[in-house]
Amino acid sequence: MASKSRDTETQINKEPISIGRIIMYIVLLLGAVVMIFPFYWMITGAFKTWTEVNLMPPTLFPENPFNIENFVYAFKTAPFAKYFLNSVLALLGCIVTCSFTTILAAFAFSRLRFPGREFIFSLLLSLMMVPYEMIIITNYRTIVTWKLHNTIWALILPFMSSIFYTYILKGFFDSVPDSLYQAAKVDGCSDWKYLWRVMVPMAKSSLATIILLNSIATWNSFLWPMIATNSKDVRTLPFGLYAFMTEGGQRNERMMAAATIVVLPMIIVFLFARKYIISGMSRGGIKG
């Protein structure tokens, strides 16, 4: 494999114009532009004035790149700071509880022996086939019965565990050789200590993947917060953005600013952690 790629390299050196390669790069470049442009448009748009946004032909770069008027407006008219805080709270609540239950469940299904283990696990897996929209109805009834409707808890409670993440982590735990467990057992290590001292540190990159996927999903979740909350005090960013759009009128530059506030944290997280996401995904052999 390595020698093959070296061969192609030397070939390129001999004849610099390889048409196939140029076409390939053009296609890739086009794909990249298509992917990135909406984000670029959103972020630059957030710094433009109303007239600038509506200019024909449109400009690619804002006149005054330090024009934060739109952000100020967004923060003033809608409680984006509050939304942001709610989002962070919901995110932390979900990640901490979900990671904890996922670790315990994955360990139990992977390492502990109890009657019906395989059956229970396949039952759980089959639950993944139930569409999300259907679960929402039952979850809503539960939340209302428990009088947690319209609280932060409503945003955390249904996501405190995840079959999908348990499945990914169990896959990793399964790949850890039995002899590590036996070695620890012979030394008198308890299951609890073995889990936290050996398994979890070893599963660092799988856990990072899970936490990232979970963060993105929680941060972007829209349908459930819209149903489970109805006051501004507990709204999260995506629904806040939606409300802002319907309440704030057709001012594109302001919407861009609001959207930027919502999306930026996740973009930053993704840029820092993308290698974990990709490696974790390919390890699990599962598409998101």
Place this chain on the structure above:
Amino acid sequence: MKIRLENIVKRFRDNTAVDHFSAVIESGELVTLLGPSGCGKSTMLNMLSGILYPTEGKIYFDDDDVTFVSSEKRGIGLVFQNYALYPHMTVLENICFPLEIQKVPKAERIERAKKMAELVHVDTMLNRKPGQLSGGQQQRVAIARALVKQPRLLLLDEPLSNLDARLRIEMREEIRRIQLETGVTTIFVTHDQEEAMSISDHIILMKLGVLQQFDKPQYLYDQPANCFVADFLGNPPINKVEAKVENGKVILADGQDSGVRLEGHDGEKVWLSFRSESVLYKPESELRAKVILTSVMGKEKITSFDLAGKEVRGYFDSSLDFERGEEVGIGFKKTGVFVFNFESGERYL
């Protein structure tokens, strides 16, 4: 620590992995559990370590009945074929881990771990991760980790199988040295007879869950209890030809008299087995064999013959010169020649 195994039976559903196994292992010895794969030696080891419990029988460590005592209370150190080091911990942390579980104070922990690292010669790489070590070094760390809590018994499960040939010889000598220095009773599981012969005080040879012979390595070789033991030990493997006993003479399949005498088994079909070094060149002998191939190995040469339709090998002085296809007279020494029952493998001579 002396280990007493009394009538151990282990069944997995209908399958009997270990069958009425009894043995006494003396304190401070290195004993090898040897046998082909599937002979129950790993099952035996797992019962000694407490990972499995026997279906029947008793295990005693000194005078304590530990048959159903869980692993962590037995005071054993275990070394695995794949080393089973914790990949995210350094060498020092790995060796310290058993002491950490025993809640030994940190300073003492590190001191003991360092001493152990010195013993196994990994004291220069304490801060490395297992992934940065060679197989032999990883195995040394695994041994240090098993020994650091001063176990009463050290169990080694095919510890050399993942190493290349040269390292294997080096490491088996190292294991022997460490075992002699610490004086810990050690049980070593392997399927490699050469490994077993070279480091053990005693060897337990198993087949299909049944103990075949428990003896010193040399006795196992010189005085095999049955045909299986004779076949299993020795390189090149023992020569084996079909024969029949007539009037106290062992007669080969082609009617030649082997010259071996056996009383009391007239009319029985037997195996005549002999070590390659027990073959003698006797020009005047009536027992003839046809030379197939000769290969010189320094001061000796090994020659293969066709003897009564079977290929057999013998060691000869390299000054002897045989032609291919030549018929030569051979005989046997007094030692290294055995006669076994053809069916049961029971030893007659």
